[in-house]
Amino acid sequence: MTPRFFESRRVLTLLLLAALAWSLTAVSWRGDLIHSGGFRAIGEIFAAIVRPELSADTLAIAFRASWTTVAYAAAGMTLALALAFPLGVLARSTTHQLAASIPARAFLAFFRSVHELVWAWLFVAALGLSPVAAVLALGIPYGGILGRIYAELLQDVPQAPIRALRTAGASEWRIFWHARLPMALPDMLSYTFYRFECAIRSSAIMSFIGLGGLGREIQLSLDDIAFGRMWTFLYFLIALVLIVDLWSTAVRRRLAP
Amino acid sequence: MASASSNSPTAIQLDAVGKSFGAIKAVSPLTLRIAQGERVALLGPSGSGKTTLLAMIAGTTAPTTGAIALRGKPLAGMRPGRDLAALVGMVHQQFDLVPHLSALNNVLAGRLGQWSAAAAMLSLLWPRDKDRGIAALERVGVAQRAYVRAGRLSGGEQQRVAIARLLLQDPAIILADEPIASLDPTRAEEIIALLAATAQETGKTLVASIHAVSLARRHFTRIAGMRNGAVQFDLPAHQVTNDLLDALYALPGLRDEAQSA
Amino acid sequence: MNHAAPAAPAPRAALLPRLSFLRLSLLAAIVLCCASWVYILNVDSNQSHSFFSAETWRRGVSFLKDLAGAGSTATPAFAQASAWRETGRLAYQTLAMAVLGIGIAALVALATFIFGARTLMTGELAPYGASAWRALYIAARAFFTLTRSVPELVWAMIAVFIFSPGILPGAIALGIHNAGILGKLSSEVVEGLDPRPMRALRSSGAGRFQVLLYGVLPEALPRFTTYLLYRWEVIIRTTIVVGFVAAGGLGQEFRLAMSHFHYTTLSLILIWYLILVAAVDIAAVLLRRLAR
Numbered sequence: 001m002t003p004r005f006f007e008s009r010r011v012l013t014l015l016l017l018a019a020l021a022w023s024l025t026a027v028s029w030r031g032d033l034i035h036s037g038g039f040r041a042i043g044e045i046f047a048a049i050v051r052p053e054l055s056a057d058t059l060a061i062a063f064r065a066s067w068t069t070v071a072y073a074a075a076g077m078t079l080a081l082a083l084a085f086p087l088g089v090l091a092r093s094t095t096h097q098l099a100a101s102i103p104a105r106a107f108l109a110f111f112r113s114v115h116e117l118v119w120a121w122l123f124v125a126a127l128g129l130s131p132v133a134a135v136l137a138l139g140i141p142y143g144g145i146l147g148r149i150y151a152e153l154l155q156d157v158p159q160a161p162i163r164a165l166r167t168a169g170a171s172e173w174r175i176f177w178h179a180r181l182p183m184a185l186p187d188m189l190s191y192t193f194y195r196f197e198c199a200i201r202s203s204a205i206m207s208f209i210g211l212g213g214l215g216r217e218i219q220l221s222l223d224d225i226a227f228g229r230m231w232t233f234l235y236f237l238i239a240l241v242l243i244v245d246l247w248s249t250a251v252r253r254r255l256a257p
Numbered sequence: 258m259a260s261a262s263s264n265s266p267t268a269i270q271l272d273a274v275g276k277s278f279g280a281i282k283a284v285s286p287l288t289l290r291i292a293q294g295e296r297v298a299l300l301g302p303s304g305s306g307k308t309t310l311l312a313m314i315a316g317t318t319a320p321t322t323g324a325i326a327l328r329g330k331p332l333a334g335m336r337p338g339r340d341l342a343a344l345v346g347m348v349h350q351q352f353d354l355v356p357h358l359s360a361l362n363n364v365l366a367g368r369l370g371q372w373s374a375a376a377a378m379l380s381l382l383w384p385r386d387k388d389r390g391i392a393a394l395e396r397v398g399v400a401q402r403a404y405v406r407a408g409r410l411s412g413g414e415q416q417r418v419a420i421a422r423l424l425l426q427d428p429a430i431i432l433a434d435e436p437i438a439s440l441d442p443t444r445a446e447e448i449i450a451l452l453a454a455t456a457q458e459t460g461k462t463l464v465a466s467i468h469a470v471s472l473a474r475r476h477f478t479r480i481a482g483m484r485n486g487a488v489q490f491d492l493p494a495h496q497v498t499n500d501l502l503d504a505l506y507a508l509p510g511l512r513d514e515a516q517s518a
Numbered sequence: 519m520n521h522a523a524p525a526a527p528a529p530r531a532a533l534l535p536r537l538s539f540l541r542l543s544l545l546a547a548i549v550l551c552c553a554s555w556v557y558i559l560n561v562d563s564n565q566s567h568s569f570f571s572a573e574t575w576r577r578g579v580s581f582l583k584d585l586a587g588a589g590s591t592a593t594p595a596f597a598q599a600s601a602w603r604e605t606g607r608l609a610y611q612t613l614a615m616a617v618l619g620i621g622i623a624a625l626v627a628l629a630t631f632i633f634g635a636r637t638l639m640t641g642e643l644a645p646y647g648a649s650a651w652r653a654l655y656i657a658a659r660a661f662f663t664l665t666r667s668v669p670e671l672v673w674a675m676i677a678v679f680i681f682s683p684g685i686l687p688g689a690i691a692l693g694i695h696n697a698g699i700l701g702k703l704s705s706e707v708v709e710g711l712d713p714r715p716m717r718a719l720r721s722s723g724a725g726r727f728q729v730l731l732y733g734v735l736p737e738a739l740p741r742f743t744t745y746l747l748y749r750w751e752v753i754i755r756t757t758i759v760v761g762f763v764a765a766g767g768l769g770q771e772f773r774l775a776m777s778h779f780h781y782t783t784l785s786l787i788l789i790w791y792l793i794l795v796a797a798v799d800i801a802a803v804l805l806r807r808l809a810r
Contacts, residue, residue: 015805251540342722
């Protein structure tokens with residue numbers, strides 16, 4: 001019964017604080033951290049929060065850009081699903097199919113290790129500027145993340161019904177379709193909807209490499225130093241994310257047991 | 258026993274205290290006096306109003322009608338805080354403890370009413386009043402578990418730690434709401450004996466709702482039987498007969514049959 | 519009679535709209551996906567060459583050859599020790615940017631997440647004078663929504679208007695976005711906490727701030743740390759992207775290599791990127807074990 005001062009959670013806290021201190025040393029703390037016009041820019045950006053530009057032209061552009069952003073996100077998600085489902089099914093670690101699960105997991109890990117915008121830039125540099133490149137770039141890392149989560153969810157279902165079926169002589173394939181998948185499906189759908197919300201944000205920044213959408217309009221507004229217009233587009237982006245968030249919350253609430 | 262306790266000062270005084278939730282009457286207006294040092298067991302089937310009655314005495318639920326006074330002080334209008342904590346403390350079925358805090362810090366939390374915010378914060382790192390906390394844990398028999406997280410203790414150990422917290426809080430009246438509901442019989446008797454002994458040694462008043470009749474008879478001075486929000490009997494423990502208990506717990510249908518027979 | 523109001527039996531009719539909302543959602547999702555593909559393929563067919571053509575294949579193969587350094591007489595960057603050292607320094611900067619970013623996010627989220635927990639701000643555990651606290655709750659939630667809805671890259675674009683290019687604007691952009699995510703998640707953790715230990719503390723004389731110290735933080739912080747480490751894995755992947763505009767670390771070099779067609783340098787940057795990602799994934803797993 002000694003007080004354990006160096007308990008694991010305290011060690012972790014100390015490690016994290018040390019890491020933060022180390023990261024501060026990497027910043028070059030000179031006088032010009034904020035550049036000459038910086039303070040004025042802060043003021044103008046904040047002042048523009050309450051004065052978004054709402055002219056008919058801007059709004060028309062915003063609606064069109066919102067659709068482009070949603071379209072990339074939705075198409076990217078379909079591709080992600082097409083990748084994630086088969087790979088996720090293969091990647092779950094049951095002793096039966098180690099030969100299939102290891103390569104499947106390696107693919108999923110590789111897909112999700114690279115950020116969607118890096119994929120996008122590589123695709124555009126390699127294959128030319130096309131919206132399909134953006135969809136691929138979005139679908140691949142999202143497929144990697146979804147696949148990993150699907151594999152975990154399919155693995156973590158209650159084991160009792162599965163053992164019962166197995167004792168009754170059902171094949172692994174039947175067990176999958178009749179027990180494993182139905183039990184994991186609500187959680188899988190919940191997570192997919194949550195990811196769609198993330199896909200909206202990711203899709204918005206695809207514009208950075210020359211594709212349309214809200215991100216492109218935000219960038220153009222910043223190039224014109226038109227903070228009011230920038231906030232208009234930011235509000236559209238926030239609204240999109242909120243709508244999808246509300247939708248996915250509503251779906252998740254109904255899927256919850 | 259009842260005659261002895263009537264000489265002691267009043268610990269709990271209920272005057273026509275009742276509680277309704279909308280149209281549902283949880284406790285019918287009842288008047289009750291409990292003297293300092295008495296140990297009262299509340300018996301009765303689930304849903305008989307024991308929990309509501311205890312919550313009203315603890316000041317966490319306001320009665321719909323009537324008035325409660327603890328040691329002569331009216332309870333109405335008292336906010337949770339140091340003054341109320343000095344009067345009355347409560348042990349629940351479980352879940353009194355913070356799972357991620359050590360047993361010791363959970364016990365010391367009984368002193369929070371006396372501490373400043375800064376002292377409370379520091380105590381999380383360097384436990385304050387540690388000797389008293391350890392002594393309380395020793396008294397309830399789990400001192401060797403002082404630095405284990407409460408969530409990792411067994412159900413019986415958790416109840417012991419909750420009682421140790423009461424020792425530090427040091428209220429005049431101890432309330433226990435089904436303190437042994439989730440324990441095995443041996444553990445249950447140990448906990449009840451511990452509560453009763455604690456109350457007896459320090460001259461505190463104890464009111465506990467339990468289901469185990471034999472424990473009530475062995476460890477309490479007075480037994481009140483509740484059914485459908487009303488007190489059916491209220492007698493010194495040794496005067497409670499098996500017939501009274503049978504009637505208390507009988508299912509409505511069965512009781513009618515018994516009466517007609 | 520117990521004090522709890524009797525639970526009304528769920529009306530059978532409630533089952534029907536439940537199913538139909540989900541069906542409608544599924545239908546809407548399918549329609550949305552189909553419409554998106556139609557739109558995208560339509561735009562694609564208006565490009566100079568369609569994505570689904572032999573030209574795409576030819577370009578892809580030649581890009582991979584460029585990355586491998588084939589067809590060029592110069593020594594590829596990934597075969598030069600000096601290039602490894604130079605990009606290694608940038609990888610170090612990238613890691614620092616990611617850590618600083620998550621640090622900023624953690625500090626901001628820690629300072630605000632209590633205010634975003636409905637149960638503490640408006641419920642039975644709420645302080646008296648609830649309307650001011652309610653306003654704080656709404657402000658905190660609005661802050662989380664604003665910061666997390668806007669991606670890191672956009673925050674970085676805005677940050678370079680204020681800060682000199684380097685690690686700091688990138689870290690701040692990462693910090694703002696992730697503060698919103700961490701704040702929202704942690705507020706929800708607090709809302710999901712068992713209120714019984716908090717009530718017990720309250721009834722044993724603890725003040726509201728002390729309930730926060732003893733009842734809320736010990737339960738919420740371990741979960742917070744777990745989320746923090748999960749976000750760190752995401753952030754290390756995003757840091758390179760923020761570097762595109764904030765001009766720090768591997769991101770800036772990636773951008774330069776792209777615009778100067780230094781494809782073997784690009785390969786080297788990607789190798790460092792994958793090393794960083796793998797290292798952080800492993801470190802996060804190890805650190806999460808400590809959090810348990």
